Amino acid sequence: xxxxxxxxxxxxxxxxxxVKGEQTITAICRAHSISENTFYKWRQKYGGLExxxxxxxx
Numbered sequence: 001x002x003x004x005x006x007x008x009x010x011x012x013x014x015x016x017x018x019v020k021g022e023q024t025i026t027a028i029c030r031a032h033s034i035s036e037n038t039f040y041k042w043r044q045k046y047g048g049l050e051x052x053x054x055x056x057x058x
Contacts, residue, residue, distance in 0.1 A: 006034075011042050012049065 004011070017028050018039070029036050 006032075008046070011046055014039070015043055015046060018043075 014032055018025055029039050
């Protein structure tokens with residue numbers, strides 16, 4: 001599997017931005033240069049997890 005250029009901390013930070021609701025998901029994805037598809041895959045995998053929990057997934 002290809003290694004992500006984002007760490008678990010960065011992924012969870014991006015997902016938390018979306019939870020705040022201050023920006024649209026499209027705007028968040030553009031700001032971080034990721035596709036919406038990637039965002040939704042991350043949300044499915046890491047949604048609701050803390051950083052320590054996410055590190056155990058890898």
